[in-house]
Amino acid sequence: MAIRIPEHLERFVHDQVQAGRYSTEDEVISDALEQLRKHAQPIANSQRSLGAMQDAADQGLRITIAILGHMGSFVSRANPDLCPTVLRLFDSVVTNTANCYSRHII
Numbered sequence: 001m002a003i004r005i006p007e008h009l010e011r012f013v014h015d016q017v018q019a020g021r022y023s024t025e026d027e028v029i030s031d032a033l034e035q036l037r038k039h040a041q042p043i044a045n046s047q048r049s050l051g052a053m054q055d056a057a058d059q060g061l062r063i064t065i066a067i068l069g070h071m072g073s074f075v076s077r078a079n080p081d082l083c084p085t086v087l088r089l090f091d092s093v094v095t096n097t098a099n100c101y102s103r104h105i106i
Helices: 007-018 025-078 080-102
Strands: none
Touching: 007 025
16 A cells, blocks of 8 residues: 655654664554544544434433423323423423523433
8 A cells, every 4th residue: 555644743753763662664653543543433422422322312202202291291181280280390390401401401
């Protein structure tokens, strides 16, 4: 494989060999690529973890909304006077959650 790198990087590679840190220029490039690969792996893992956390948060939100909906229908049947309070609570949870999502807090 033949690669072209900018002159300043070519000088850096050459200087690393001249300083005795590496035996060959190939070793410098191989080590640099290995370091890049090691650095990129945790980033990819973090992105997958973040996606899983967002999916879990979405699922939790759907469950919370469903529970509040069931609570609202139960309370309205059991005690119609509490219905406005439950509806305000439901509205508050949904509004606050939507605000958090829009600000990327959750």
